[in-house]
Amino acid sequence: MPEHFDERQLIFYAAIPGSGWSKLSLLLGCCSKLNLNKSDRNAEREEIGKNGNTGLVHHKGAYWDPGMEFGRGFDDIARNYSKESFIKECLRGFSEHNDQNYLIRSHFFCEYKNLQWLTENFPNNRIIVVLRSVELSIQGWNEGMTFTNNYPNYQAWMRYPDEVHPENKVHFEGMLWKHDRMVRRWILENDDVIDIIQPNKKFINKLGYVWDDEGCEEYEKLVMVHQFFKSEVPMYDAPFAFYNCQDLW
Numbered sequence: 001m002p003e004h005f006d007e008r009q010l011i012f013y014a015a016i017p018g019s020g021w022s023k024l025s026l027l028l029g030c031c032s033k034l035n036l037n038k039s040d041r042n043a044e045r046e047e048i049g050k051n052g053n054t055g056l057v058h059h060k061g062a063y064w065d066p067g068m069e070f071g072r073g074f075d076d077i078a079r080n081y082s083k084e085s086f087i088k089e090c091l092r093g094f095s096e097h098n099d100q101n102y103l104i105r106s107h108f109f110c111e112y113k114n115l116q117w118l119t120e121n122f123p124n125n126r127i128i129v130v131l132r133s134v135e136l137s138i139q140g141w142n143e144g145m146t147f148t149n150n151y152p153n154y155q156a157w158m159r160y161p162d163e164v165h166p167e168n169k170v171h172f173e174g175m176l177w178k179h180d181r182m183v184r185r186w187i188l189e190n191d192d193v194i195d196i197i198q199p200n201k202k203f204i205n206k207l208g209y210v211w212d213d214e215g216c217e218e219y220e221k222l223v224m225v226h227q228f229f230k231s232e233v234p235m236y237d238a239p240f241a242f243y244n245c246q247d248l249w
Contacts, residue, residue, distance in 0.1 A: 001087065002097035008124050009101045010090055011036075014109035014183060015130035016176045017154065018141030020238050022059045023222050024130055025105060027199060030215040032208030033248050036103050039096035045069075047151035058144065058221075059151055062093030064106040067156035069093070074108040075156070078117045086121075110179035115186040119243075127243035129187065131196065134180050136237060138173055147172075187241050195242045200234075206249040 011034070015021035029036050040062035047059035064071025070093045073080030081089065090104045091097060108114060118127065147154045147163045159171040187194055197203055209215060223234070
């Protein structure tokens with residue numbers, strides 16, 4: 001464990017695939033009040049999407065899920081980890097350890113049993129969830145990702161090794177519906193301590209958004225390109241649900 005590490009430095013971040021959570025997490029990375037450690041980022045952990053627009057990096061940094069570089073046992077955290085080994089697995093994705101916060105991004109945090117375990121074992125930690133409809137998330141994933149040919153890897157969502165096997169799509173969509181129901185159940189049960197907020201400019205400014213080159217690029221990428229905004233006006237269809245985050249604004 002790093003010297004002077006405080007477990008409250010771990011921020012747990014969850015959403016279903018295709019929700020745009022990766023791009024939204026890059027917005028959070030530009031918010032000074034969150035003070036996120038970005039040492040999980042390197043050239044090998046980047047993805048431009050299957051459409052191949054090299055000017056737009058949609059995925060940056062580490063992810064923790066079965067089949068990915070980290071978090072291979074995150075499908076059932078209580079069964080596969082002690083609290084100490086879970087913390088070590090979270091920190092493995094970062095090359096530098098300091099007093100900044102660590103955003104741990106996992107789709108499988110959407111499992112109800114995992115959310116329960118997190119809130120029981122880390123009662124004072126922040127949890128951030130991106131809420132986007134399953135229909136739009138499926139559309140978003142189909143437009144931008146594949147199971148195994150992009151970063152990150154989604155082989156854990158496959159039932160058969162042949163990527164184009166039709167049952168893989170059925171299984172994938174079934175998992176999205178299941179995880180969406182689970183995370184919304186958890187949000188309803190904690191509704192009195194959760195803030196659900198759209199990430200518009202006014203709100204991210206409350207989080208101390210830094211409008212340098214990186215901040216401008218990430219904001220323009222989201223607003224001008226992402227499918228949230230493929231219309232004449234912004235759709236605002238992917239709000240954040242913030243748990244234990246009231247001190248940020």
